[in-house]
Amino acid sequence: MAITKDNVIGEVITAHPELIETFFQNGMMCIGCPASQGESIEQASQVHGLDADALVNALNDALKAE
Incomplete structure (x- = not known):
């Protein structure tokens, strides 16, 4: 399962x-x-001033490395 910006943290x-x-x-x-528990990765990234795409890429890369 690939992680997307819509996934809830x-x-x-x-x-x-x-x-x-x-x-x-x-x-x-x-x-x-x-x-x-209810925020998507995109929503939380916006609140914290982070790049949601970069975070999603890092998460998917970490999953592939497992």
């Missing part, structure tokens, strides 16, 4: 807890935040 973490480090490495430090 909480769902990605539940399915792939090994990606927590990739979120951290890309500036997404709010993994434990209650909002992350």
Whole structure:
């Protein structure tokens, strides 16, 4: 399953807890935040001023490396 900007952060973490480090490495430090349970990667990226495309690419690259 490829990750997209529409995926909810909480769902990605539940399915792939090994990606927590990739979120951290890309500036997404709010993994434990209650909002992350319902926010898409794109929504959270906008709030935190991050590049959603770069984050999604990093997450998919990390999945391929597993």
